[in-house]
Amino acid sequence: MPTAVRPLHRILRRSACLGAVLLACFVPVVAPAGTSLAADLPFASYNYDVWGRSVPVPATYVVEQVLYGGEAGFGDFRAPGDLYVDGEENIHVLDAGNGRIVVLDRNFRLLRIVGGIRTGETLGDGSPETVDLTGAGGLYVHEDGTYRICVAPKAQVLAATADGTLLRTYGTPKGDVVPKGLNFKPLRAAVGRDGTLYVVSEGVFQGILEIDPEGTLLGFYGSNRVDVTLQVLTEFFWKRLFSEEQKEGMLKIVPIEYSSLDMDADGFVYAVTRESRNSMNEIKKLDPKGNNILRVRSSADVPPGVMLNIGNYGDIESTYDKGTKVDTRFIDIRTDRQGFLFALDAQRGRVFQYDQESNLLSIFGGVGQQEGTFREPVAVETLGDRVLVLDRAAGTLTVFAPTPFGTDIRNAILHYNQGLYQEAESLWRSVLGRSANFDLAYVGIGKALFGRQDYIGAMRHFQLGYDKRGYDEAFAEYRKDLLRSQFPWIAAILGAAALLAALLARAFRRSALSARIATAPGRLPFRFAAFHPFKAFDEVRTENRGRIREALLLVLALFVARILSLGLTGFLFNDVRIETIRVGREFAIVAGVYLVFVVSNWAVSTLTEGEGRWRDIALVAAYSLLPMIVSTLAVLLLSHGLALREGAFMALLSGAALWWSAFLLVTGLMTVHHYTFLKTLASLGLTVAGMAFLLFLGALVYSLFRQMAVFFGNILTELLYRI
Amino acid sequence: MTERVRMGLTTFRNLREFLRRLRPGRRMVRRGLLLAAGLLVLSLVAYFLLLPRFRGTPPAVPPSPGLQAKSLDSWTFDPDTGVFQVVTAGGTILRSNPTVDEAEADPTAKGISRMSLLSQLVIRYADADARISTLTSYASALDRHDIPLGAVVDGNTVRCVYRFPTGKAAENLFIRIPVEYTFSDWGVDVTIPADGIEENEEYKLIDLAVLPFFAAGTGTEAGTTLVPDGSGALMQWNDPRPGLQEYSEPVYARDPALKTRVQLEVGQDIRLPAFGLMRQGTAVLALAEEGEALSSVTAWLNGMNTAYNNAFFTFRYREIDTITLNELGWNERSIPMVSARPVSVPAFRVRYIVLEGDDADLGGLAAAHRQNLQQRYDLAPLEPRGDTPLYLDLQMSVRRIRPVLGLPTTVVEPLTTFDQAADILDAFRTETGAPLVARLNGWLPGGPYADIPRGVAFERAVGGAAGFRRFSGWLASQSDLAVYPAADMVHGYQDGNGFVGMFQGNRDITGALSLQFDFLASSGAKNYRIAPWHLLTPGFSVAALDRFLGTAGRLADAGMAGLALDGIGSMVYADTYHSFLNPLVGRIPSDRQQTAGLWQWALASARDTAGGVLVEGGNAYVLPFVDHVVGIPMASSRFLASRETVPYYQMVASGLVRTASTPVNFAVDPDRFWLQCLETGTFPMYSLTYAESSLVKATRLNHLDNGEYTLWLDSAARNYDLYREAFAAVGGRAILDRTVLPDDVVQVDFSGGLRLVVDYGAGTFRLEGGDAP
Structure with a gap:
């Protein structure tokens, strides 16, 4: 059929298959040959030096398994929205596309499937009516086993029992403090000790919504302050001069919206913001008053150019694409029992691990089609020392386990942050034995050596770790010791030097050269x-x-x-x-x-x-x-x-x-x-x-x-x- | 006299007049200027006269002799549709394509994929504006009755010509592609004589996929596809997992000469141009035997594009690249460009080897592959040797900026001097008792990332010539030590030192220099803190190596076992730039296949002169020409679409080439890595320095972040002690079969009836049979 050819052409040129068929041959998936690094990892393992430059480090977490629902025998996940590990270390997966919650034990064996959230009504055919969970993206499991599920498309937070019976529905909150035109799109929820529901809602810039059991908005929690930057100030200045119309035309500066939250055992709320204009303070630890108490180095203590522990979370290096800054975009956060924070970056599919002092401990994951990389990561959870990441697009649950290197860092930090420098030392040495690029380890060893009065060693390590404060203390002690023990020698040397200088100067003054210079016209x-x-x-x-x-x-x-x-x-x-x-x-x-x-x-x-x-x-x-x-x-x-x-x-x-x-x-x-x-x-x-x-x-x-x-x-x- | 000449003379006279009128006091200046100009001209002439030029002939592509096996019974070829089928000895029918009815019934395939089900060739071509279209032989070259295939059957050979109508039908322009099938007892050779491809003025052929559905698995068959991803990976047919993506990678990695904007993904390259389709009782091994450096391997599973499980080679006939304007800016634009000239290989050839019965598994594929290599290059199998070398990669120096009198100055600092290298080797000899193979890096003047060396000379920071003499003297008193000093003739880091970037830098089809960038691990963006560097145009690179080899006798005389050549074992790139100045500056345009040929020449002449060659990476073209390959792939990219990583590379190389692993000290779990080395018959390698690792902090060598040798001496000795016997038993033997048992246990059968069982869970192994100790 000669005539069939031409229409086919037209179809094919438009067809998406065209790309899929052969163009893909030219899209490089793997890196070109270059360094001789042992790349037995499918993603880059790196950290940052004090100047904010990425440096290679060995893997801290590796993939233990990639879990597909279909393979595990309970059907593939379809657009799963969230993941929650409860106090008994059971894993609850909100399988939104299938309208169900899959509950696994800590070994990823199926415990039960909550087949849907039943409203209690029955449909015409006698089957129980269930809530449509399409687009649901937040799952919280309360201590009593009940669920809170955020269904953004329906502007609802559902409360349901462990077997899926709907307890109540929180709609758009009511009350005096509700701002005009509040568009309630709940993303994540958590329940406080007093029963208050904390909800992160898309498009709400005032903070986390605090909703009482009656569905009344109590207020906003952890309100983001506007970061004062030069741009904000100039904008403020112009706004005073501009007319209303002109103000309308201006880009609005608003506080940044939260994207997720997590509550630890002590009731502190950890929250991440999607992005902030100066890419600072994307992670917050909120006390009951809503103040950010996540520790960073005080600005007085930060030498110029130092980029670590100053509240710049996520990737420090950023790039531009079509003129737009491509920066970390945190989408979820989880804190484990030891206080380590794991924040998930939707931009590049990476998990960033921090301690309570905002030390960046490890970075793992990526975007792609390989084990340990993701297409659309949506949630991160911890299970013991393992880290779970849920991929909405691929429908996978990826399990990461720490490597010996990652474990050493964890343990070293636990000791170090308690001031147990001597105990941490061998761990830090083991960390350095795997990577000379992990700067924190130098500081850790420096502190241990300082404690043992090995000031020279301490100075060397503090210098390698670029810790000026530590170096200063060690240096002062070293100088004191030196002066005390070697004072006669030092005095003698200094005296001799002074004498020599004086003699030389005198000799010069008396020399012919000096005379010639002095009489030079x-x-x-x-x-x-x-x-x-x-x-x-x-x-x-x-x-x-x-x-x-x-x-x-x-x-x-x-x-x-x-x-x-x-x-x-x-x-x-x-x-x-x-x-x-x-x-x-x-x-x-x-x-x-x-x-x-x-x-x-x-x-x-x-x-x-x-x-x-x-x-x-x-x-x-x-x-x-x-x-x-x-x-x-x-x-x-x-x-x-x-x-x-x-x-x-x-x-x-x-x-x-x-x-x-x-x-x-x-x-x-x-x-x-x-x-x-x-x-x-x-x-x-x-x-x-x-x-x-x-x-x-x-x-x-x-x-x-x-x-x-x-x-x-x-x-x-x-x-x-x-x- | 023409006007122009007269004007020129006038100008010249004026100039002379001007110079004459310079006051007598300026005579010195005048003479100085004249002298300088004269010197400049002289030195330019001298430069071009003395420039090393490649005058050798790359080794010819040897013909591929047939195999001995008898696995095929009969074949039939349909001259109307171009479809052929072969019947194996076991009665399995392997077809080049599904039947029309089967294709019709495919619920997944749409558009091009649907048409390609019935096609033997799928081509892409570009018009003058580099707009790319795809054609399938079924829909375009056959479905019109006015285009016959013109099949000629000649004994066991079938020749036919596919005519692809390009552009609009009215234009009546065709691309003609001849195809030749040779059927034999063990399989099929498919040859596309590239010099027989005819294009038209308007439309240019870009690439062609060959037999995309030969021996493809249907939606109900059980089977696996072997893809050469790194060490090798298996894809399971009809894998039920959702959202899996096709495997599609260029053989020998993407051409580094092509522009890369952003590089985020990390993975393994293809080192062997092969794939396999395995089903119960029958397996097909496909080898790209000619033009393989221009090919890529694609593998689909049921549900990706069609309901079949298939794999195929695509050969690139023309390079395509893009020019990016305003990179990373808001108005970034990319303009595609198609090379004006096609590649200049004589033919693209794929060999399909059919394996039957017990051979129809991974071990069978590897054995057939190994046998094919062995026959083709007339390689002698390794003697099963009792010795079990340990490989050491010594980094001798590092470049760093230090204040010298307050001025920031690049200085070369020693990481391992020659004396310290002797200490390390001595310590490893004493502690482990192992024979050692060592590579020395950064011993040339300037250290690493420095000049293209003109001849053998020694960096002063690591001991200089005197240090080397001492080292050589020490070496003479030792046994079982093979030292390979490394030279990099591929990367031009310091323009003007051994090469001129403008002249001898590699250029891509757009004419731009193929500048290489470091990419940030974090954002994948170019790292502008590190200056970009050049790739040397392949013709000059080998000429520079030739120049270097002129003095390499010094190394051999000093007891070095040979030379290690960096770069050429792991990458090939094309210089597709044509200019009338090329002969002057030493540029020889070459496509990737020709570059691979040049690399082979380089290896062969280095082996002749220096006594031996060690390379890193181990692309297939190096295997016949080297003594050691280090850093062979020990993993796959672990694509989600593949089920399992297999050591296919090691299985092919086993018993044929001495191979060493990527550095043990960079492995996630060094102890497990040792086991893996044993399992795959690969000798372990360490990447070491004498100085403490903190010295590489904030340098370009910061990836060597744990190389201090004292950190590894004990564990190396402990592991070596554990595995010495086992390594001695399996060393030099071919791997015949490999079975994965439950609970992280792997069973490997070596030649000579030796069986190795490795229990990764427990971290133990067991040797059985043969002359096992």
Whole structure:
């Protein structure tokens, strides 16, 4: 049938099968060859270092089994909505698509099937009427064995007995505090000790709904506060100015909605938010008042750049797809008996394990078609030390069991968080024996070593784990011991060094070289400039003393001092990572600021009848840097000998040097320009304004040239690609 | 004289005038400039003259001799429909396609899948705008009575030509694909002479799937499909589990030269171009024998696309890739592109081997596969040897940024110096008593992720030439130690060091350099903290290896057992870029199959020069050319659609090639991993350093996060002691059969009547029969 061909074509081009048939050959499922990692895991196992960079670690949890209902003999799950492990470790699966609840024991053997939630009515054919559970997504099993089931499409929370008899239905709550237009779409529910029903509802941003047994809304629990970000503040500012219509057009900033909750044995509520704009505090532990009491490091205790334990839950690295940020989207949370939190990320199908101190302990799972990866994960539960994840799309229940590595981390943390550092040490050592990338273990060992007064070992481990506080304490003790035991030696060495320096200086002063320098015509000695600025700078102006060469040398010296201090400052006072230092950028900053200052001040002085020549200004500006250069180097040396609390001394030193430099600059400019003091200050102000202007111009030119450079660069790249 | 030449001369005169007018005081400058220009030209000329160029000939694809088995009784071929059927000795009928009635009755198949049930070929082609369409031979090439197959029967060979009408019917444009079937006593060879494929100007063939439903299992049959996923995996026919997805992967992994935007999934690559269909009493092993590097393996189960359980090869005739604009931006766009030239293999060939009776199981498949390899490459089986080597992968150095006088500087730091390497080897020799095979990494100047080496030289941080001499002297006093220093001639990390990225970097069909990125484990996005690197164009890569081998005699003289070549055992990529400058810069366009050929040449010449070769990964093309393969797949990707992971790779390689595992120290459970090594006749390997592991923190080697050798010495010694005898018994023997028993017990039959029973639950094993100790 020749005619049959063409219609078939048309069908086929549109047919979804087309993709399925062969296109799939080109969709890579597995990673291309690359690292020689032993990938006997079907998902990536990683954690984060303190800087928030993902690092490989061995598997913490592996798949024990993937449970299919059909295989286990009770029929395949259809769009299962939720999972609950009760106090007896029985597993309740809300098999929403089949309108039933499947109850398994801890070995995944079938206990019973609750065939549906019966209303008590009978249908025409005599069979009992059951509630349609399509789209049901929340299951809670109360201590007394009764169920709470959230059926979002029907805006109902059902209460039913263990055998499936409907007890009552909570509809959209009533009461005075119900906000206008409340769209009740219950996702998850839990029952408090006083019988209050806690409900997380989609599209409700005020918090978790607290509903009393009568169905009255008592209020909102754990209300999310709006995170104060710059964006929020600007928005607040504009809203004051805008008309109502304009306000309507603006993007609304609302508190973030919860996606799930879990209640622990002590009655604390753990809740996750789907996402938050600054991706912070997605997990909360709420006390009875609704305050978040999940501990994170206080911001004062976090060195710049450190990304762990600051309340940034989920993946720290994020990416963009079509311009939208792809970030962790928590959909469920469960806490186990030992207080470990397991939060499920719907975005990438991963489970994140935290302890009560917000330490990220492990990450496992993924999205895909392999064991341990998911298509649409909806719920996470714990069963002893195992973790269960329910996949709605695949209809599977995946069981993860901890590896020895994961178990060691768990146990180490349990000891560590109780302050039992010595007990935790061997566990931490075993963790490190499996992975040098697990930073927390270094801190754990550091604490144990500190307790045993092995301060050097402790310092080394704290440094590896980037724990400055721990390092500081160990260092202070170490220094104390050192001074106490070795004081004569240290004193002798220091004394000898001082003596040597003095002798050398004297020898230099008496040397021919020194004499030649001293008698060199027009030379301005550094010490003279620093200690007798009025006289020195006057001679710059009147006797042409000082040389541009030496001025430039001073600027260079500042640059060198700066680089040295960036790279070599002691661990405690160094917040700069070596790989982020850009030598060219530092040079551009130092030289650029100097140059712009000189130009700007020269321009200002010509307008304000300053008498200094540009040469004078260049000299004054450079000689004023002297105290800063010396203090930078001094601070660099001190940073290796001082503890954190003595840092104030270094700040004092730097501050004094800065004031001294400023003093030199002001006197110098006053002298060379023949200004009054006030006029000097005014001209300095103008100079700064001029510098800003110059920088602005520079930025303008830069961006212009940059665009041009990018344009030509693209052309060049294109050409090179095509040759 | 043309106008242009005159203008050129004028310009030249002006320039001369300009230079003359430079004041005499600037003469030095002038001369300096002239000198510099002259030097530049000279050095460019010298560069292109001295550039290593590939002048060898890759080993020819050997013909595949027939097998001895007699498993087929008869065959018939229907010249009207192209359908053939074979009757096995046991009476089983294997058809190339279901009957029309059966296909009609298929409740699952729709559209293309339905048509492909009755087709021998399914092709995809692209129009000028790279829009892709699919055609099935049944619906397009046969269903029109005006297109005969033109089948010619010649003894046991049938030749026919499929004509696929492309585009609109009125255009009357065809793609012609000849197919040749050769029936024999043991199976069928299906050959598609790629040079006989005729296209038209408008439409270009992209790929073709061959015999998608040959020997497919029906919806009621019991059977399994073997897919070469990593070590191998079995899919159960008519698996009742819902939502399973098809298996479809390229042989030898996806081409790394193609662009990758995001990479989240983790899995195993295909190392062997094979699949198997096993039913009661009859099994079919399919091997892609020519053009396998261009093929992919697809396996469907009942309910995925049709009601059948089938598997087939798809051969890529043209590369396709996409150009992505504004990557990850809101206006990201992808433009598909189809290579202008087809691949240049002479033929695509699939060999279907039919196995009967007792051979119709996994062991039978592996044996047939092994026998086929052995015959084709004339390989001698390994001697069953009493020795049981332990493999050590030593990482010698790491690159790290350190402040040097405050300046951030990349420095090479030692992880294992030559002296320490001797210490490690000595410690392992003493503690375990095992013969050792060691690979040394990062000994070349610059350490790992550094230059393309021009010749043998030694990194100072690990001891330099003096350290190497000491090491070599120590080695001479030892026995049972084989050391393979590793060189990477494939990845170009430091542009300008041994290669010029612009010239010798691999390019894809869009002409862009095939830059390689590190991908973040968390988001799967490109990791821009690590600079992208090049793949060297294969022709230059082997030429650079040739240059390197010029000095490799030093290694052999120093007692090294051979050379370890990185990269080429685990990946093939295509350089499909054509330019008139190619001959100048040393680029030879090659498709994946040609690249595999070049790799074979590289292995063969490295073996000649250095005395031996060790590679990692173990793609099938390396097997005839190496002494050791390390890091062979020890797992499958564990797709939900597969029921069981099987050590098919090990079963094929057993008794043929010495293989070692992926590093034991990175396994989830090292003790269980040892058992698994024993079960699969694979020698265990450790990846070690002398220095403590924290030194690799925050470096590119941070995946070696537990390699400190003292951490593993004891457990290696303990395990080796446990398994020494057993390894000695099974080492070098072929695996004949493997049975999974209940309670995590596996029973493996080795050649020579030896049976090994491994109880994973209890962590024990038992040897029976043969000359078992």
